[in-house]
Amino acid sequence: MLRLSKLTDYAVVVLARLEAEGGVQTAPGLAASSGIAEPTVAKVLKALGHAGLVEGLRGARGGYRLARPLAGIPLSEVIVAIDGPIALTACVDGATGGCEAETLCPVRGRWDPVNQAIRAALSAISLADLAGPRSASCAGHAAPRPATNATTTNPTRAKPALQPAAE
Secondary structure: OOOOOHHHHHHHHHHHHHHHHHOOOOOHHHHHHHHHOOOHHHHHHHHHHHHHOOOOOOOOOEEEEEEOOOOOOOHHHHHHHHHOOOOOOOHHHHHHOOOOOOOOOOOOOHHHHHHHHHHHHHHHOEHHHHOOOOOOOOOOOOOOOOOOOOHOOHHOOOOOOOOOOOE
16 A cells, blocks of 8 residues: 655645745644644654755744745655655665565566656645645545634523623
């Protein structure tokens, strides 16, 4: 099964939060708004910074901001930044030494077109595509719930409306 790491998933969430919040954001602020633990957010931001996807700003008003809009960031770049090169098998792209059967393997080198197709597909999806409007059937990350009050959550226990003060 092909599966991205949790850190890559978190990286996409953090990048989407950076764009949604706009401007410069701190790791604690992003952790609070995304629901991801602060040390994890810091680790993700460090890797994204090394890859040039976010810019770190120092100082009293420091934090992180996107290096470019989400529409200009392909999913493949985030995957490579967090998980390393996209490779289905140890022998793609002419790599050697990753498999004990490579000298006898009848499919050696034949995974390259499959790997290239997957890279191309992941490069064609921008983070803006992923962070776009959610459908009702989305089973991914839960959106933060809006704050509720007693009036909307339990009408039988509704508090009376405030009356204007008599003059």
